[in-house]
Amino acid sequence: MRKFLYVLLFLFHTLFCKAQVSVQGKIQDNTGIPVPDATMEWYGPQQSSQTITTSHDGTFSISALKAGEKYLLQVTAIGYQNSLASLILQKDTTLKLILRPDSITLGNVTVSSRTKLIQVQPDRTIINLADNPTITGSNMADAFNKIPGIQVSNDQLSIPGKGMVQLMQDGRLIQLSQKDLVNYLKSIPVGTISKIEIIANPSAAYDASGNAGLINIITKRNSQQGYSGSVQAGYKQWQHYPGMDITGNISYNSGKWRLYANANMFRIRHRYGFRWEEYYPDRSWIMSDTGDYKQNNLAINAGADYRLSQKSTIGFTVGFSRYFEGGADYVRNHFYNQQGTTDSFLTTYADYVPLARTQSYNVYYQTKLDSTGKSFSLDGSYLTFFRTDECHFTGKTFTPDGTLIPASTARYYNTALQNINIYTLKADVVLPAKIASFQLGGKINFINIYDNLLYYTVKDNERVFDPELSSEYKYTENTQALYANAGRDIRNWSLQAGLRAELTQTTGYSYILSQGRQNNYIKFFPNALISFKKDNHNTFSFTYNKRVRRPTFWNLNPYKSLLTAYSYYEGNPFLQPEYNSNFQLQHSYKNKWTSALFVALTNNGFDDITIARADTNFVLRTPRNFVNSTRLGISENRRFAAFSWWESNNLLNIYYTQGRSQLDYITDMEGWGAYFSSSNSFYLNNSKTLAADANFWYQFPDVALVNRSDAYWNLDLGITTALIKEKLSINASVQDVFGTSAPSYTTFVNGIRQKYATLQLNRNYSLTFIFKFGKKETTASEHSSSNQEEKERI
Numbered sequence: 001m002r003k004f005l006y007v008l009l010f011l012f013h014t015l016f017c018k019a020q021v022s023v024q025g026k027i028q029d030n031t032g033i034p035v036p037d038a039t040m041e042w043y044g045p046q047q048s049s050q051t052i053t054t055s056h057d058g059t060f061s062i063s064a065l066k067a068g069e070k071y072l073l074q075v076t077a078i079g080y081q082n083s084l085a086s087l088i089l090q091k092d093t094t095l096k097l098i099l100r101p102d103s104i105t106l107g108n109v110t111v112s113s114r115t116k117l118i119q120v121q122p123d124r125t126i127i128n129l130a131d132n133p134t135i136t137g138s139n140m141a142d143a144f145n146k147i148p149g150i151q152v153s154n155d156q157l158s159i160p161g162k163g164m165v166q167l168m169q170d171g172r173l174i175q176l177s178q179k180d181l182v183n184y185l186k187s188i189p190v191g192t193i194s195k196i197e198i199i200a201n202p203s204a205a206y207d208a209s210g211n212a213g214l215i216n217i218i219t220k221r222n223s224q225q226g227y228s229g230s231v232q233a234g235y236k237q238w239q240h241y242p243g244m245d246i247t248g249n250i251s252y253n254s255g256k257w258r259l260y261a262n263a264n265m266f267r268i269r270h271r272y273g274f275r276w277e278e279y280y281p282d283r284s285w286i287m288s289d290t291g292d293y294k295q296n297n298l299a300i301n302a303g304a305d306y307r308l309s310q311k312s313t314i315g316f317t318v319g320f321s322r323y324f325e326g327g328a329d330y331v332r333n334h335f336y337n338q339q340g341t342t343d344s345f346l347t348t349y350a351d352y353v354p355l356a357r358t359q360s361y362n363v364y365y366q367t368k369l370d371s372t373g374k375s376f377s378l379d380g381s382y383l384t385f386f387r388t389d390e391c392h393f394t395g396k397t398f399t400p401d402g403t404l405i406p407a408s409t410a411r412y413y414n415t416a417l418q419n420i421n422i423y424t425l426k427a428d429v430v431l432p433a434k435i436a437s438f439q440l441g442g443k444i445n446f447i448n449i450y451d452n453l454l455y456y457t458v459k460d461n462e463r464v465f466d467p468e469l470s471s472e473y474k475y476t477e478n479t480q481a482l483y484a485n486a487g488r489d490i491r492n493w494s495l496q497a498g499l500r501a502e503l504t505q506t507t508g509y510s511y512i513l514s515q516g517r518q519n520n521y522i523k524f525f526p527n528a529l530i531s532f533k534k535d536n537h538n539t540f541s542f543t544y545n546k547r548v549r550r551p552t553f554w555n556l557n558p559y560k561s562l563l564t565a566y567s568y569y570e571g572n573p574f575l576q577p578e579y580n581s582n583f584q585l586q587h588s589y590k591n592k593w594t595s596a597l598f599v600a601l602t603n604n605g606f607d608d609i610t611i612a613r614a615d616t617n618f619v620l621r622t623p624r625n626f627v628n629s630t631r632l633g634i635s636e637n638r639r640f641a642a643f644s645w646w647e648s649n650n651l652l653n654i655y656y657t658q659g660r661s662q663l664d665y666i667t668d669m670e671g672w673g674a675y676f677s678s679s680n681s682f683y684l685n686n687s688k689t690l691a692a693d694a695n696f697w698y699q700f701p702d703v704a705l706v707n708r709s710d711a712y713w714n715l716d717l718g719i720t721t722a723l724i725k726e727k728l729s730i731n732a733s734v735q736d737v738f739g740t741s742a743p744s745y746t747t748f749v750n751g752i753r754q755k756y757a758t759l760q761l762n763r764n765y766s767l768t769f770i771f772k773f774g775k776k777e778t779t780a781s782e783h784s785s786s787n788q789e790e791k792e793r794i
Contacts, residue, residue: 022432023087024061024371025095027054027075033225034058035099038077061373063432065089075099094371118148118639118649120588122494122531122541123201125149129193139234139245140193140217141185142735142766145716146695148637148649148679149198150215152182159198159212160675160699161633161653162600163580164549166210169217186266186297189232189247191729191770194220200584201529201543204483204498205428205439208525208548211580212600227252228774236268236766243268250774261302269294270761273329275744277755278612278619283343284336285612285619287564290759293327303362312367319360326353333564342400348564349394356387373432381424389416393562411458412466412562418451420553436488439498447477453559471559472511473573479504485527494531499524508573510558517573523548539588549578551606555623567619569608576625578605594637598655602629607705609666609747610754626666627705631657647681657703666706667748673702689722699743707745714741714762729770736762 027035038054042062054060065071067090075083080099087093119126127147144152151160158164167181169188197216199206206214229250236243245266252259271292278285303317331348364379397408428441452472456463485498501524509516527545534540557571579602586596605627612619633655641647658670677697684690698713718733744757 021065021067021089021092022061022063022372023065023089023093023095024059024373025093025097027058027060027077027097027099029080029099029101035077035080038075038080038099040073040075042071042073059368061371061432063373063434063437067091092372118591120591120594120637122539122586123203123496123529123543124197124199127196127198129190129195139186140188140190141182142716142733143190143193144185145697145714145735146679146693147196148651148677150196151675151697151699152185157181157215159200160651160677160697161631161635161655161673161702162200162213162582162598163211163602165198165212165215166207167215167217170219171216184299186245186268188217189264189770191230191232191772192219192247192249192262194218200582201527201545203439203496203529204485204500204525204527205441207443207481208500208502208523208546209550210547211549211578211602212582213545213547225253226774228772230770230772232768232770234766234768236764238268238270238764239761240271241269243270256307258305259302260304261300263298263300265296265298267294267296270764272761273759275755275757275759276610277753278610279753279755280612282338285333286336287331287333287567288759289329289331289563291327291329293325296324298322308367311369312365314363314365316364317360317362319358321356321358323356323358324354326351328352331564333566344400344405345398346564346566347396347398348562350391350562352389352391354387354389356385358386359384373430373437375430377428379424379426381422383420383422383424385418385420387416387418390414391416395562395564412455412469413458413463414453414455414469416451416453416559418553419449421448422446436486439483439485439487441483443479443481445479447475449473449475449553451553451557451559453557453561455560455562467512469560469562470512471557471571473508473557473559474511475506475508475553475556477504477506492533494529494533496527496529498527500527501525508556510573513558523577523579537590541584541586541588543582543584543586545582547580547582549580549606551575551577551623555606563621567621570620570622572623575606575623576604578625579603592639594635596635598631598633598635600629600631602627602631602705605629605705607707610749610756612750612752612754624663626663627659627661629657629659629705631655645683647683649679651675651677655702659703659706661706665750667751669703669706669708669747671701671703671708674700675702676700689726690720692719693717704745707747710744710746712741712743727772729768729772731766731768731770733766735764735766739763 027038029035035058036054038058039051040054040060040062041051052060052062068088071087071089073085073087075097077099080101083097083099085097119128129143141152144150144157149159151158156164157167195218197218199214199216200212202210202214227250229248232245232247234245236245243266245264247262247264249262250260269292271290273288273290276287276289299319299321301317301319303315305313305315307313328349328351331346331350333346333348335343335345337343360381360383362379362381364377366375366377368375391414393412393414395410397405399405422445424443424445426441426443428439431438431440450473453470454472455466455469457466479502481500481502483498483500485496487494487496501522503522504520506519507516525546525548527543529541529543531539531541555571555575556573558573559571561569563569581601582598584596584598586594588594604625606623606625607627608621608623609626610619610621633653636652637650639649653675654672655674656670656672659668661668675697677695679695680693682692682694684692693716695716696714699709699711701711702709715737716733716735717737718731720729720731722729739761741762742758744755746753746755748754
């Protein structure tokens, strides 16, 4: 028995540890400038290919190679000739590889290679926007509707059939409410974006937020010496009103310094609202809210990197934004009897004057500890968000013939203030080893919030403070997180596993109610990935992860927001996080056809619910933890280029959802759902400088938690041309051509059927001009600051 154990130990040691070597180095062009984002693919004896990408300074590291065996290394990069090398390694080796420019000039035409638009990996899907001319002329809020597998609807960003996602920019979570997040995306021109990563299975190194995973927006930074930049100006006709946006960005590289800055300003005016229906046994209650708003936004960001040595970089970023969305809501609330005639109706007119300012500061340090790939990074961030609101509210009640009921007029005036401060520190270490590559790290953050909502009744032009409606609230949240992640490639297999632990302490206190609440808890978030590359065409993978969706800070504030004299919205300080477990089995064929089976489990789910009483007209809308949900589905994604002038990506998700309410007065929901999208690019000349796009999606009726939605759909059309050696781009587009992209939902509370429909008119027409100057853009490093998860909850 002892000999048998020795044999097993010997075989284990031989398999994992024997004579493993590594190769690292740097890729440069023929002038000595580093080549970032080059693709390195290597082949071993009886082994399928493996692939990595070089970093922003052209460096790379490949570990776990066998000494004495022959490897074929191929290097490819946009604009350069392919390079091949044959290696037989006896020890750890350092290489310097030179790539030569690859362009063929015919008269005034230059032909060069382009990156694949979509790349599928076991844990994520990468969409390269830099070489997609049909998306160049829009902002990111518009572009997401053209990107397969992403949906922006009702001010929410989601993966159809799988749930809401958290958004990152350059690896930094953007902590804004869903509505503010969409407004932020409008300020980001697509021309400044290199690619999008849809990370369905984030490792433990990422924050645990996001039901269905994360979406990472990776911006362009020029690594060439000298300066470069672009200016973008756009005109948008939004419903009946014109709008405009102007964006400029510039970067300058000199020696060890890299400096960059960008600014954006947009002004739009548009209408939106909602329709809310309550069907009682003996009457019905229907309210419509139509808003007319002006939005003005100014955002400025700047940063610098300084290379301390070949291995170490230090840098900082600063950001400032000012956002204004002023306007008015006009509400009509009708009450109908059993015969369908009007008993009475209410009207409400309210104007709003909100102003928000954000400042952010980030300092970071990155270093490579040795030539084997060991690295260390440290990141510190500070964010402050300050917002003020002012509102005048007038409600009136009328008889069926339109006569004002005496003494029914109610007038209120309110002010609101929100002040958020977030401090974050994050550290990460990468430790390659023979048995596996390890990644360890931690994060601590401190959140301090003060907000108030002060109501005054107005009588005879005098304001009297109303403590019943008012709120003054303080909230603190401290979180400490540790994680460990390990990955290993064994021939055609790739294995990864990780665990993240988050310890959280929260305190909330209402000054007006003289009540407080504390909560301390620890949660664990595991993840795993198993991938098998059968051959050069077929890859199979299984992924699992656990995620969390935390309430926004406004959700936790017990404030009251009046809708009418009989209805209001109220926050919930007892709201708890929602937890999601995701399983997926996937097969990818030639990066053209991806099939998947997925299961999503939601526990302690929360949503806004409407509580209406059949014996009164009183209606309250508030968030509650009340539902568990199970969703099973299949996904098919087909990408093809049937002709040289046509590229198409098509997605179909079919799923079954069962929502189980934990409250006896809310009815369970279950049923089938489906989503289909087709994104198409048409190149109208051989040089692909004139292109058109047609993007269509259709959301079939489905169930989400305990809501059943009706069908809704969208069609976008656009055309883009590139002039003056592709320095000038002109884009014209029509979004939501038929005005059909707004959803509606039905649920049952206390046996009362409720229907909620958004009245947003998303149709708009836009014309955008983009002019690029300076050196040709190339993608640089991706840095992630530490406080972005918290920004998402503002």
